[in-house]
Amino acid sequence: EVPRMERVRMAGQDLSGRRFEVEARGLLAIALQHELDHLDGRLIIDRVSSIKRELYRRRRLREAARALA
Template identity: 50%
Template sequence: MILMDNIVREGSRVLREVAKEVDMPLSEEDLALLQDMLDYLKNSQDPEIAEKYDLRPGSGLAAPQVGVSKRMFAIHTTDEKDQLYSYGFINPKIVSHSIEETSLENGEGCLSVDREVEGEVPRYARVKLQADTLEGERVTLRLRGYLAIVVQHEMDHLNGIMFYDRIEGYAGPHKKEVPRTAL
């Protein structure tokens, strides 16, 4: 079971690396890790389990956040119609995106960042994601709003980018300049 102690914090080198593609079919080790990442998200959203194990709630978790520089991430959240999206993604790619941008009104947070960071994080309002899943399926998902933001946040982790790198004018610790076209 992944706990908060297993989450790598900002300043760690692995969070700034471009993660490596994952060989398919998935090894038993990679399969177990991705399932554990998804289970963390589910557990973190269950009030009883989260309190018992002191888990911070999360909607997404990327492999670099648990110290593994591989192109995998998990999401567990709902869309604006309350439809659940619970996936483990392998070698995900954003294949297209809208021109229109959006952001979360109160900014973004991150399990790897133990402090509040104020500022608007510009994201594409809609993205089209292609990836393999834990179940061995190849999926193409059109995502919008919060789901699109979560996916872009996790994709950034796979590319060594932290959410605050995208905040205009932010000059805090560990800041790295990132061109907007980095997605």
């Protein structure tokens, strides 16, 4: 699970270049933060600790080795 803020305020521009601001709570706030991660090029693996990342990498290597056996 990725930690997210319960409330957010974001500013941006629409397709016409007009600025806007939005405030959100709950699921919408979580969804906006998730989409912002996409725009910033962040992946879920970038959000986890290095220990969890290494555990995930090792698990994937074991699964790949089993699939090739």
